Amino acid sequence: MAKVYGAVTIDARRCKGCDLCVVACPADVLELQPQEVNDRGYHYASVVNPDKCIGCAACATVCPDACIEVYRVVEK
Amino acid sequence: MTQEEIIRPENKVYSRPELLCDVHTHYCPGCSHGVVHKLVAQIVDEMGVADRTIGIAPVGCAVFAYNYIDIDWIEAAHGRAPALATAANRLNPGRLVFTYQGDGDLSAIGTAETIHACNRGENIAIIFINNAIYGMTGGQMAPTTLLGMKTATTPYGRQAELNGYPLAITPLLAQLDGTCYVTRQAVHTPAAVNKTKRAIRKAFENALAGRGTSVVEIVSTCNSGWKMTPDQANKWMVEHMFEKYPLGDLKDVESKTK
Numbered sequence: 001m002a003k004v005y006g007a008v009t010i011d012a013r014r015c016k017g018c019d020l021c022v023v024a025c026p027a028d029v030l031e032l033q034p035q036e037v038n039d040r041g042y043h044y045a046s047v048v049n050p051d052k053c054i055g056c057a058a059c060a061t062v063c064p065d066a067c068i069e070v071y072r073v074v075e076k
Numbered sequence: 077m078t079q080e081e082i083i084r085p086e087n088k089v090y091s092r093p094e095l096l097c098d099v100h101t102h103y104c105p106g107c108s109h110g111v112v113h114k115l116v117a118q119i120v121d122e123m124g125v126a127d128r129t130i131g132i133a134p135v136g137c138a139v140f141a142y143n144y145i146d147i148d149w150i151e152a153a154h155g156r157a158p159a160l161a162t163a164a165n166r167l168n169p170g171r172l173v174f175t176y177q178g179d180g181d182l183s184a185i186g187t188a189e190t191i192h193a194c195n196r197g198e199n200i201a202i203i204f205i206n207n208a209i210y211g212m213t214g215g216q217m218a219p220t221t222l223l224g225m226k227t228a229t230t231p232y233g234r235q236a237e238l239n240g241y242p243l244a245i246t247p248l249l250a251q252l253d254g255t256c257y258v259t260r261q262a263v264h265t266p267a268a269v270n271k272t273k274r275a276i277r278k279a280f281e282n283a284l285a286g287r288g289t290s291v292v293e294i295v296s297t298c299n300s301g302w303k304m305t306p307d308q309a310n311k312w313m314v315e316h317m318f319e320k321y322p323l324g325d326l327k328d329v330e331s332k333t334k
Contacts, residue, residue: 005077005082006082007079007082007083007087009083011092014100016104016105016106017105018105018106018306019106019305019306019307020106020306020307020310023307023310024265024266040100042105050079055082055089056266057089057090057266058266060090061090061266061269061270062111062263062264062265062266062269063110063111063114064103064105064106064107064108064109064110064111064114065101065103065110066092066093066096066110066114067092068090069088069090069091069092070088070089070090071082071083071084071087071088071089072082072087072089073077073081073082073087075077
């Protein structure tokens, strides 16, 4: 069976910490920063479980600020 | 496989649309407007018509849309976007003309313009963001506000005797002969976002092909106005808004003639 590797990059500068990507992620990859804030004072989203990512792009699809980019590799 | 091996340009499957300007939007965190802006930018990009697209911005939260998507825009007076779109489309044949309006713009002050533009069958696409509240001015009651819903001007909830009934304007527009495609969508889940994208794309294609007016209503959230978190607002929308504003196609002339 093909193995899927995914990865996301988050533009923390643009993120408003709305939490929608964290809710949408089926693999529990993302979480909001509990302490750190960006320049605008938002607890931005960050990758906490990079190995679990399947590159489904659910987080990027629902992101209202288009700050998530998704990469996917399918290993046959 | 390491993160560095995955994060390479050739593996990219989802990127920020090029037509979205590199600025911060003024929208609240979690606002549905951001998702719809992203969809419009993606679709115009994919259709390759960025140089001949004219958007008509409304008055409301989306008033600064011209700062966020890199196409030609006209800023309309409150509610007059379909009238301006009529002019833009008639004077510039072959252009893709769409309006982007909220519920306070389209279904309150702009009802006459909207109904007559749809009735004339202008070859435009109307994107209608329905979040049942006036978000920009501080969460006052809109015509689309649900019965019992608390807003700044209905602190005890909207009552039919005092405030009238919520206005579902999309079914009215579906009755008009000028409209070719009327649909109601939402952007609360990835699947819903993808359906909305297909709907807006179809509306834009109808406008370019001169089939008549297309209306895409997007049932949205206003988490600041509703005083909820973005996730709570999405759940509240599914529980309450979809009852009055059920999703789905209300009219599709093209599929009927096939």
